[in-house]
Amino acid sequence: MNEKRSEQVGVRARGGSLAPGSVVGDGRYRLLAQFGIDERAGAHLWRARDGQLRRDVALTLLVGDPADAESARAARRTLERAAHAAKFNHEGVARVLDVLSLGSGITSGEGLLGVVVTEWTKGTDLIDLVAERPVVPLTAARMVQKLAEAVERAHHSGLVLGLDHPQRLRLTADGTLRLAFPGPLPDATLRDDVKAIGAVLYLLLTGRWALPGGPAAIPAAPHAPNGRLVPPRSLVPAVPAELSSLAVRTIEDGGHGGIRTSAAILRALELAAEAEERTQLINAAGVKPDSDGTIWTTKKPVKDKARRRKLALGVTVLVVAAVGILAWLGMLAISFFQDNPNSGPAINVAQPTPTAGPPPSTEAPPPSPTNPPPGQAQVGAAVEPSSAAVFNPDGDGDNTSRAKNLIDGDPGTTWRTDQYRQQFPTVKRGVGIIVGFDNPINLAKLNIQGGSPNTVVELRSADSKNPDLESTRVLGKATLNGPSTDITLPQPQQGQYFLVWITQLTNSSGKYQSQMGELTFLPAQ
Known part of the structure; x- marks a missing residue:
């Protein structure tokens, strides 16, 4: 019984x-x-x-x-x-x-x-919503934004909502997400609510659930070999970099770039949604950005014969005027260099005798790679790296195929970041180049050529080709300005892998992008 x-x-x-x-x-x-x-x-x-x-x-x-x-x-x-x-x-x-x-x-x-x-909440089950295809990124951002507002309000009241399960949510008739089945787990925290917002955004963008304990009807989000969550942009290329990074940074614990509060994710969602709206307006207007961020019209030129004749006539007039100006300048130059008998006696410039050498200099020679200022280590000839790769802990990397340009010995071949609509660390913590050598070197100085002005970089030591950002150590920092910038270390540092980490991009009319031409690593003598 x-x-x-x-x-x-x-x-x-x-x-x-x-x-x-x-x-x-x-x-x-x-x-x-x-x-x-x-x-x-x-x-x-x-x-x-x-x-x-x-x-x-x-x-x-x-x-x-x-x-x-x-x-x-x-x-x-x-x-x-x-x-x-x-x-x-x-x-x-x-x-x-x-x-x-x-x-x-x-x-x-x-x-x-x-x-x-x-x-009872009328609407659509969240699993049914993503069953056929992911949600359009801007729509997903706006849907999650409303949910984040509820979380922010609840957290101010000291309440945990417990929305970290997709079947507890429903899409209402007006297109907003709603917690339809409240009842938080006994040990749920405010942080769990924040991570849930990121997981819901990840689900809408990819159709995959990124937290433990999800329903069997939804595939689990994949993870990279290092254990990091694969960004949505890697699964769905149409996802903007800002939203992709936002989802990962909200879900994952640890790191300086993580989002840990409902207020922070709400602000980040607002910025990402506004940026995506601007992009859609630009696309709707028939313009598209070039690879360097320049916007060109997509409309074909109108074939107008009268207009072409006027243009040809104007060009001809400009060419004739330019030839006349050049001829006049040439005559002035000839008359300037001709001797003038009324200009006075010629001036004799004394030539040094073969036996008389220049007087000894009392000034110290200027600093150079092999003759640094007092107190700094002597540096030797540059050591050529064996590898260079884009390091991006929050995504797939920016222009990964061009990373090798930074160690090819030619400052004219460059690597550049993607173009962003927001400055670091709003979009992501940063992006960088991890450089490796066949054997450890005793690094004293890094020289960066062809860098975008006002780009802020850190030189960090790393223990492998694919380190966690938190495990790297800052050795020096500089703001790029001019054709060449040095980061000189107070003391030489032994290492085989070094990270050139960009923490601030160059701002050009509200578009954020940086480039570098060549990285030269100078060891201590």
């Missing part, structure tokens, strides 16, 4: 006794359709009919064995948090109508530990 009772409780704990047409909550709520299961909390998400008020409601059923003390404790904590959220009012969160617990609306024979009753 006891074995049979235990078996029945086990079935109920897995939700086996829950089916459309069943009633819960002392017979008040009739189950209509199930919309998902959050396995982490044993939470079954249902649409139901309130028999007393004759309206549809959303039920979060906490299924479990009342005899399990730990499960009962976790359920009580979830119910307490849901009860506190009943005072919260925002269009991005379904209003909590009632909270039922054991002995208060729930009997032990129902196989339930508690029920959270909320108003």
